[in-house]
Amino acid sequence: MYILKRIFVLSFICLLYACKEDKKQNTSTVSDTRDSIIVSIPEKQQPINTINTVIAKNGLFVRKRPESGSEIIIKLPFKSQVKIIEHTGITLEIRDSGKQIKGEWVKINFELPEESSNQNIDQSGYVFNAFLSSRFNNRFKILKWGEIFCDFQAYFDTDTYSELEIIDTFQFAFRDVEYDLYNYEKPFFWYNLGLETSYTASNLEELSRLSLDTLNEEYNRKYKYIQNLNLIDEEYWEKQRKRELSILKKSYDFYTIQIKAHFDPKILLTLxxxxxxxxxxxxxxxxxxxxxxxxxxxxxxxxxxxxxxxxxxxxxxxxxxxxxxxxxxxxxxxxxxxxxxxxxxTKLDAYRAYEEQTEMQERFVSTLYGFEEDCQETD
Known part of the structure; x- marks a missing residue:
């Protein structure tokens, strides 16, 4: 089950970064989804010959003319470097999730990606400058993690999310997979955001170790931990936090009944x-x-x-x-x-479905840029 789950998550991550970009209209407002466009405030207009970095998550189309319907020369991947050689003064406005982004078509020079199938194309063209950044190294930070067979890395945008939001949300979403977060140090619960205190017994020794005090301590500690996580400030993640706290409370109530019933079964009459x-x-x-x-x-x-x-x-x-x-x-x-x-x-229902956990992982991955993986070959 673990291998199948890992394959599913990796397959989603690969699909997430597949090339796609919606058409944009010149000097107009168009709607795009978050996975097809980066939401950011365009940076101050850069002087000619300034080096910029592509920050479009799914790559940036370079066109022959400064208009969205123009022929595409190439798609430059995230983190490609380009040189601005001309400001056209032709503006573009894009709406995304209620936010508007204004920018300008600029002419650039670029180097061909190594994987490009056509090495003889013109290495200049026009792009929308809201997808360029002159301060990439200060704005984007790397998140590195790994598990038994694979190492991963991707970037997150500090203009949008704080490091603490990314780290805490990563832990919250991936806690049931045994990952290591390499470039940040913070204690993880991983598998055990749920309660681990023993609540059943199979022999007299285990019975003697059942403890409501131990259960109460663990419940209060983990409830506070989840409550204090600095999750990404979006309604979705607050909903998941409330769901997790509800699961924890239902588990706690069930465990409490179980422990008490070992010593006084009359408690079951209250079920x-x-x-x-x-x-x-x-x-x-x-x-x-x-x-x-x-x-x-x-x-x-x-x-x-x-x-x-x-x-x-x-x-x-x-x-x-x-x-x-x-x-x-x-x-x-x-x-x-x-x-x-x-x-x-009981009416326990105190579990998170596999699909719900996978959805959280997918949601988190969708906030990252430039995903890379390095996996060992296994027999």
């Missing part, structure tokens, strides 16, 4: 049981609360039913009746039934 589950749950809770031989008999029947369809029914049964016939038989029956059946009787 809000889904209507479709009453037939099973009413009997289940009644046996846990009553205890004694009726609980032990219910344990036996439950294990037998669970193991019927197991690939090895005999082994399943013997592994599920630890403590049977001992002085702690009733305690083992309670531990087993709480661990394997209580979840049926």
């Amino acid at each position: 809000d049981i889904p209507a479709s589950k009453h037939e099973f749950c009413d009997v289940y809770i009644e046996r846990l609360v009553s205890g004694g031989q009726s609980l032990i008999d219910y344990w036996d029947n439950f294990v037998e039913e669970q193991c019927k369809n197991n690939y090895s029914p005999s082994n399943c049964y013997h592994e599920s009746i630890e403590g049977k016939g001992t002085e702690h038989e009733e305690t083992y029956a309670r531990m087993y039934l709480i661990k394997w059946a209580l979840g049926r009787c």
Whole structure:
């Protein structure tokens, strides 16, 4: 599953940076999506022969004339360097997500990219200068990360996002993948933004370690951590933060019930049981609360039913009746039934779907520029 997930994320990243650019209208206002245009305030007009860097995420079209319908000479990739050789005075205005960008068509000289299939084309043409920057090294910073087989790097625009926003949002979006963030130091939770405190027990030693105090400490610490993350200042990320805090709270409530039920099953009488589950749950809770031989008999029947369809029914049964016939038989029956059946009787829904997590990763990657990957070949 991990390999498939990694392949999916990498495939999306590659597609995200595929070349595309919408047509733009000269001296008019046109609508574009965020992934086809960089939203920025055009920099102050640069003198002739000034070196600029292409900051269009998906590459910048160079045209034969200073108009959007003109023939395309080439598309220059992000981070290409060009020299402005003429200001045309022909302006262009673009609307993106309610924001307007004004700029000018300028004539440039450029070097052909190494991967260009045509090395004999004219190395001058016209571009929209809102996609150029004379202060690239100060404006764009590198984010480097990696995992077991691959190293990655991309740029983020400090005119749009702070370093702290990028780092915290990266951690929040990619926490379930074992990445290392190379060029920044900050403690990560990775897999465990969710609660990790033990809330079930299979034997007496594990039972003795169940602790509401430990659970409370972890919950409060992680709730505060998520609440204080400096996520990208967009409605989408605040919605995800609220969703994550809701998941954490639901998990905490469920874990609390589980721990308390090991020592006082009467707490289960307070459960809000889904209507479709009453037939099973009413009997289940009644046996846990009553205890004694009726609980032990219910344990036996439950294990037998669970193991019927197991690939090895005999082994399943013997592994599920630890403590049977001992002085702690009733305690083992309670531990087993709480661990394997209580979840049926709750409205937990305390998880984030794989699709939701992948969506967050895609959303984060869409804020970056000039993505590069270096992966080892594996047998």
